[in-house]
Amino acid sequence: MNNRKRNPGEGEQDVVVGLDLGTSRTTVVIAERDGHSLNVIGQGTSPSTGLKNGVVVNIEGTVESIINAVEAAERMANTTVNSAYTTISGDHIRSVNSKGMIAVGRSGNGIGSKISREDIHRVIDTARTVTFPADREVLHVVPQDFLVDNRMGFKDPVGIVGLRLEANVHIITAAQAAAQTILFCLQEANIQPEDLVFQALAASQSVLTEDERELGIALIDIGAGTMDIAVYHEGAIRHTAVIGLGGESVTRDLAHGLRIPRNDAENLKLEFGCALASCLENDSPIVLNGNEERPDRSVAPDIVCSVIQPRMEEIYDLAIKELRQADCFAKITAGIVLTGGASMIPGSVELAEEVFTLPARLGKPRGLGCLTEVANAPDHATAIGLVKYGLMQQDSEIRGMRVLRRRRRGYRSKNNRIENIKRWFTDIF
Template identity: 40%
Template structure:
């Protein structure tokens, strides 16, 4: 049985499934996948828990499966969140270094990070992440770690990700009820980035889009750090709903059609192939052409991509995609989405899959596993360098702390 302190656990509570991965840290600093569990999730919609019981049940199933495979009992986990209400904003903080020697110490760095997070937050929101983009010492910018440098003025630019307090607490409730301690809540696109973005992409300017079932999360990286992120309220299930509505076919049939025959770029499909589509309630079977499916799917795909593009343009980043776009999440597999993304963003696009893992890598060879795999790597970094990228850990801790009493009797 692996020792507890050598294992990491990532839990992705997605709108379609709960995915759990257990990874073991090896001596080279790599992660070996040793356990995987998955259960369909009917308790989460658009990234938000709408039914606690169903979500807890899915969590129990998925974690038990992963535990059996790994021969390891899960105690704590890094848990992804991606609700439609997650918001991000860039903020700055500045403090004076008044000590005689002007040497910047850890306490100064903490003070300036606190200052950057002190912007007034509505009482119903919590900071999930406060990720330093750069430190500025006097007028010298682009510094990643100012510890030990000399200066009289220390500034920082941070990327703040905030979430709805009660929705975050509901996620904690669910995970606690499944008998697991939440080590940290992680915004899912940031976790996914850890599993697949290459160093050069992070430096050059790359957008990651995670096309999930209920929503599509995105994050833009430049000069090594996240510069912008957000959630678009359209995911792969909207494509299925469109097909079901227009073709008057049951949702499950529409899902099958989308996966087997769907495409979202009419120029990629001929108009000759006829496909049988059963109608709602059985009885009749209609025949539609593949091109007709595409005519239903393409406008929705364009809407999704355009919303993300407009948001990137709003923050002045749409023309900084020198590293291209990486699409992942189960919905990224829709035929034609890659080519359509190239057209909308006018840059190179690739599919993103988890990279650089060891062990049972075949279980994560699907873009649906990007987030769970990324949570393991995020966890590794967080445990190796506590505080890095998470100077706000206190706020999450306080949420967890306030819940501990409530749920201790359930554990």
């Protein structure tokens, strides 16, 4: 399917690549390491035709989109991409909080031993032994906090003396078929998967501040076909979820409501869309171009807003329902951070403040040396977050702290990986 020539290894040791596989487009960001920070040196996007609500439904369209986005980023960065951290989303994503406990080796005086990095790995391993159905794949096991002899609130208890170590972790899982299909697409595009990262976890890396994570914040990434949610409180992730609705539903409402083609509705939304009537800045009529069968028409901006606002309210209401069901709403005292392309509709932040009755802000990627094209762009938050996640993973591996990383044995051994993907892919289709 793909004839791209690659040059393994050349110039790639010092780059981290993020590949955000979105419903409307694939975005690739190439960043170069500069000590413990990153500078973005290339980015590429390509319309994606192979996904529906965040899930791959067409292999060829997805592979083509990956190749086009990677090649555009490669040209800009003047390097070759061999591997990438890649996003996964879709309403098959599930999460659960779990606990693990181990006895720490007893020293001669009977008061316990110093907790080692190895103990941390062991206790996290026990916390992840929740039984999931065979068709689920564990994406992330993220430590929240640790208890030493019932003393709570340790973020990193290495060196603390104790007899008993407990860990609270947040586990995110995906439908195995959906995860393996993404791996198959990457394989077809000649990209080695570094890790599959839940979309909201990636976006969180680039848009949230430490203070917000501590106080309690809900990150809501509204893309074209999914709304991805991550809740942080007391510095740790507490809940994650995906709702299969996004900006594409706003576009379709405009197409149906104003009886115009889908692409005209998308352009109308991008140029004149507004999510809250009180944020309208202009009341001049908007001309809707006709065609052979239909003359030009004009429509008032508040009519366009009256189609968009109820759909955005519904999207926010669904997020509130999810947060209440997960018992998280009361924890988000710092409010809401909106990101993703659909958050760029003017008035979306103001509307969120009204509907959530909480402070809200737009989440733009931060903390990276950025090209101007991607700086300040909420629709690049996930791809930028992916490279930050990648840097963090690589640094933690160097320090011997692989606690956030999913088990990747199947990825690393090339022959196994290909065999696994073939087998699962045969099962799916």
